[in-house]
Amino acid sequence: MVMGRIGRRGLVRVLVVCLGMGVVVSPASVWAAPAAKVEPTAQKSAKPTTPEVTPGEPIFAMVNGKPVTVRAYRGLLAETMRERFYHGTIPEGKAEELYKEVAGRLVDRELLAGEAEKRGFKPDPAKFEKTLADLDARYAADPKWKEQRDQFLPQIKANMDRQSLLEQIERAVRDVAQPTPAEVGAYYDKRPDLFTEPERLNLSIILLKVDPGGTKEEWDRVREEAQKIFGRIKDGADFAAQARLHSQHDSAVMGGNMGYLHGGMMPRGMEDQIALSQAGVVNEPITTLEGIVVYRVEDRITAKLREFPTVEKRVQDLLLRDRAEEAWQKTLSRLRAGAKVEIVTPQLPGGK
Numbered sequence: 001m002v003m004g005r006i007g008r009r010g011l012v013r014v015l016v017v018c019l020g021m022g023v024v025v026s027p028a029s030v031w032a033a034p035a036a037k038v039e040p041t042a043q044k045s046a047k048p049t050t051p052e053v054t055p056g057e058p059i060f061a062m063v064n065g066k067p068v069t070v071r072a073y074r075g076l077l078a079e080t081m082r083e084r085f086y087h088g089t090i091p092e093g094k095a096e097e098l099y100k101e102v103a104g105r106l107v108d109r110e111l112l113a114g115e116a117e118k119r120g121f122k123p124d125p126a127k128f129e130k131t132l133a134d135l136d137a138r139y140a141a142d143p144k145w146k147e148q149r150d151q152f153l154p155q156i157k158a159n160m161d162r163q164s165l166l167e168q169i170e171r172a173v174r175d176v177a178q179p180t181p182a183e184v185g186a187y188y189d190k191r192p193d194l195f196t197e198p199e200r201l202n203l204s205i206i207l208l209k210v211d212p213g214g215t216k217e218e219w220d221r222v223r224e225e226a227q228k229i230f231g232r233i234k235d236g237a238d239f240a241a242q243a244r245l246h247s248q249h250d251s252a253v254m255g256g257n258m259g260y261l262h263g264g265m266m267p268r269g270m271e272d273q274i275a276l277s278q279a280g281v282v283n284e285p286i287t288t289l290e291g292i293v294v295y296r297v298e299d300r301i302t303a304k305l306r307e308f309p310t311v312e313k314r315v316q317d318l319l320l321r322d323r324a325e326e327a328w329q330k331t332l333s334r335l336r337a338g339a340k341v342e343i344v345t346p347q348l349p350g351g352k
Helices: 007-019 070-084 095-118 125-138 143-174 181-190 216-234 239-246 250-254 271-275 308-337
Strands: 059-063 066-069 200-209 257-262 291-301 340-343
Touching (some): 059 070, 066 070, 143 308, 181 308, 200 216, 216 239, 216 291, 239 250
Antiparallel strands (some): 059 340, 200 257
16 A cells, blocks of 8 residues: 555655664673673563563563564664664674674663653653654644644654663763773873874885786886886985886885885885885885885984873873773673563574
């Protein structure tokens, strides 16, 4: 049956967004929590204990006595596939890993919602009212929305209320105390790698390209040409002029100069040789993945630890971030350790 201006797919899309099935509070949840009690059982019906479950709806798992629906599992799985994989296709050999990850995130979501309720958090009614107003305005002229609006509102509200609790519990857990000046200083001393400017060097190259699949004769011919260029520079020819004449690298217009580079920015296959090269000395041609290269290190700036006053705010922010993440992971571990997770539908390949 055609559903009018929204259409069945459009309405489903609206519901998925409103229900928040793809919204994940835990960024690194793991299904196989070591202390969690997981008990696979045969498929059975479960009495709905939250507004999210309709009577007779298939249940994926029971978490501390509360149901997680197959619908929620399918929704989060589909959303994850769309966001993570090209054309929504799971790479070969990754399916089982993904299914477990989605299951773990659903369980974590239930545990966190329960924790939020224990702490006395209440859903934010303003968020639901705003969403409802937006939907009513967007589909004001659509008869299907008017016809089915009341049918879907309880489900939309229940899931938005749940998401509101999840957002509140995460904010509360991550709201850790500001570190003291002494703690900030100790963090700086403990993690100098985070506040050290890496070594940089100014590099000039002359690249003579060779097809990676070229014959030995082709490589030898280009290598011989590079050797002649190297010899001319050793005899006093200007490196920049030779680069403009012969180099097939983008830097040729700059006389072969690539500017200041740091680790990870070096041309592939040259890192080891560059590390041993003296500044100002033209080097023998070397073979890289792209071809034969004549190069010269123009200047080196050694790695330097930045002084504490210049990075104090960054040190404080990183320490606060680490502590917030530590508090979050400890909360998840505690909730998982005390959880009773009963898998009602143990096999859901592809979310079917």
